[in-house]
Amino acid sequence: MNPVKLVLKELLYRRVNSFIILLTVIVSSTVSVAIYSLSKASENETRVIMKEQGLNLYIFPKGTNLIDFYSVNGTPTFPDSYVDTLAGSRTFDAVRHLTGILQVKYPDWTDPNGSLHQIVVVGYRDEAMQRFLPKQEIMGTDVLKGTVHVGAFLARNIPEGEPFRIKGDDGAMHEFRIEKRFEEGKGMLDQGVAFNLEDLQQLLGMKGQINKIEALGCVCKDGRIKNARKQVQAIFADLEVTEISSIADARENQRLMMNKYGSFIIPFVILSSLLISGLLFYSNVLTRRHEIGILKAMGKNKFYILFIILFKAFILGLIGSIAGFFLGSLFADYFGKEIFRFTAMDIKPLWMVFGVSIIIFPVLWMLSGWIPALVATQIDAARTLSQE
Amino acid sequence: MLEIKNITKKYTKGTARYTALDDVSLNIDKGEFVTVVGPSGSGKSTLLHTAGGLIHPDSGQVIFKGKDIYSLNSHDAELYRKQNVSFVFQQFHLMPYLTVYENIKMSCYKPGQCDNIDQYLKDCNLIEHKFKFPSELSVGEKQRTAFIRAIITGPDLLFADEPTGNLDELNSSVIFSLIGDYHKKGGTVLLVSHDPEVTKYSTRTIKLQSGKIMN
Numbered sequence: 001m002n003p004v005k006l007v008l009k010e011l012l013y014r015r016v017n018s019f020i021i022l023l024t025v026i027v028s029s030t031v032s033v034a035i036y037s038l039s040k041a042s043e044n045e046t047r048v049i050m051k052e053q054g055l056n057l058y059i060f061p062k063g064t065n066l067i068d069f070y071s072v073n074g075t076p077t078f079p080d081s082y083v084d085t086l087a088g089s090r091t092f093d094a095v096r097h098l099t100g101i102l103q104v105k106y107p108d109w110t111d112p113n114g115s116l117h118q119i120v121v122v123g124y125r126d127e128a129m130q131r132f133l134p135k136q137e138i139m140g141t142d143v144l145k146g147t148v149h150v151g152a153f154l155a156r157n158i159p160e161g162e163p164f165r166i167k168g169d170d171g172a173m174h175e176f177r178i179e180k181r182f183e184e185g186k187g188m189l190d191q192g193v194a195f196n197l198e199d200l201q202q203l204l205g206m207k208g209q210i211n212k213i214e215a216l217g218c219v220c221k222d223g224r225i226k227n228a229r230k231q232v233q234a235i236f237a238d239l240e241v242t243e244i245s246s247i248a249d250a251r252e253n254q255r256l257m258m259n260k261y262g263s264f265i266i267p268f269v270i271l272s273s274l275l276i277s278g279l280l281f282y283s284n285v286l287t288r289r290h291e292i293g294i295l296k297a298m299g300k301n302k303f304y305i306l307f308i309i310l311f312k313a314f315i316l317g318l319i320g321s322i323a324g325f326f327l328g329s330l331f332a333d334y335f336g337k338e339i340f341r342f343t344a345m346d347i348k349p350l351w352m353v354f355g356v357s358i359i360i361f362p363v364l365w366m367l368s369g370w371i372p373a374l375v376a377t378q379i380d381a382a383r384t385l386s387q388e
Numbered sequence: 389m390l391e392i393k394n395i396t397k398k399y400t401k402g403t404a405r406y407t408a409l410d411d412v413s414l415n416i417d418k419g420e421f422v423t424v425v426g427p428s429g430s431g432k433s434t435l436l437h438t439a440g441g442l443i444h445p446d447s448g449q450v451i452f453k454g455k456d457i458y459s460l461n462s463h464d465a466e467l468y469r470k471q472n473v474s475f476v477f478q479q480f481h482l483m484p485y486l487t488v489y490e491n492i493k494m495s496c497y498k499p500g501q502c503d504n505i506d507q508y509l510k511d512c513n514l515i516e517h518k519f520k521f522p523s524e525l526s527v528g529e530k531q532r533t534a535f536i537r538a539i540i541t542g543p544d545l546l547f548a549d550e551p552t553g554n555l556d557e558l559n560s561s562v563i564f565s566l567i568g569d570y571h572k573k574g575g576t577v578l579l580v581s582h583d584p585e586v587t588k589y590s591t592r593t594i595k596l597q598s599g600k601i602m603n
Contacts, residue, residue, distance in 0.1 A: 001486075001490060001493050001494050006483075006486075006494075009483075009485045009486060009490075010483075010485050012485070013484060013485030014485075290479065290481045291481070291483055293481065294475075294481040294483075295494075296442075296469075297440070297442060297469060297474075297475045298469065298470060298474070298494065298495050299466045299467065299468070299469035299470025299471070299497075300466070300470075301462070301463070301466045302462075381442050382433075382437035382440075382442035382443045385442075385475070385477050385479070385481060385549075386433050386437070386477070386478075386549065
């Protein structure tokens, strides 16, 4: 008789044993898939929130006094070519959306009405394309040459249609077309003006200089600041990385905590289930010792005996992993939609996980049946078959 | 056909060591029906299992077609059990999840070997139970199923270990008669039994006591 048919018949005959083993697979795969899917959902949520928050990492020259950064001039500068070096590095992937910035206080800007103001002028370099990373949507502020974006408070003092005028380091007045008038709520920029970096460098006589890089930290395994700092300083030891605290931090911590618990819970559940199912396979072998004895007396070899135990484990592992994947995805969908508001609609079954689990769980359950299967091959047919 | 030469087998029980077979030699010719009788613990089953390739003796040889079966590699030893010998036990050892038909078919190892299952089932009055499971059979029907399973492949030697030990008188007669018919058709049998009725069918009876052949 075909051994596959024999396994299927035995599996259905000893339903309770088979069902409990199946249950152990389902529990393990459900927990694993649910936790993994939720952790992915958490990662996506963190990513989206971080995007909403804007660029969250600042890269400065070491020694910059961050307390004074916005209130005084003369903060240390560094060459804007650093941005290209970072963007061109093959190993630099923990930081994205690199935007070189020159930000200084301009103490005596005269508005069209003749009033004197202290304003912030910020020059933005076009966001750097990272050579070895996939192309991404631009997140930074890109200002075209010859134009400016004017903060809400300043814009009130400049009539519509008029250019923005400012006195340069060379003593001459320079004119820029106002491309955009910001709404209130841009923070520092409400009382400032955004330039193209080259325009501002020329205006201030600071050619090739910037004093910070704004960027977006990755959603990395070890946390973004740690990774970002490590990678930046590996290339430029004279730079420092700092992070803007935000809601993203809370999400990030939540995600890291979830990963931490997940990395404990998943192996714990899987190992416990494997142990239980190993004992169940062992009990199954003991129950079947006469069957195994007669198979040996019939001349069936040890591979046949191994096959009938391990194939049963494979079948249960496969069915359990499929059921567990859908159950786990269902749990992740249900709870994920409650927890992750921004990405609720993006929580979908992870088909890559499906592919992995239909390989991993059958293999794991075959391993759990391995020792019982070896025991089965060692059954003494003569002794077993003589027992009354 | 089968030559058992100076077989000795000792068992250890706790600290005690006892001899199940003590330098036993026996020849079984093709077409013989040899019965081994003797009291419990005399070594009857050990002799049968040793001859069948299931128990490795401590010393001695079991020679089948000129080869010592215990010097065969594991693959050839499996082939010996698969193609040359078969067993009927006191416990029927049927697969509980297979029907009568499927249990018999289990022992077939090459195409066409099981084509005449129905004829055997008819001869053994089991045809109406063909698709029943062992739990639906009487003990006599179970042993008849086990008997057909043992002879369906046409083995050179049939080993029967107390095949009627669990049966009543009527069913015992039926089983002995079936084994007798198998022998008449040219089968070679080595049977172990307490039942004196078996001697009516056998061509030779061997008495075993304390691991030694007495006659």
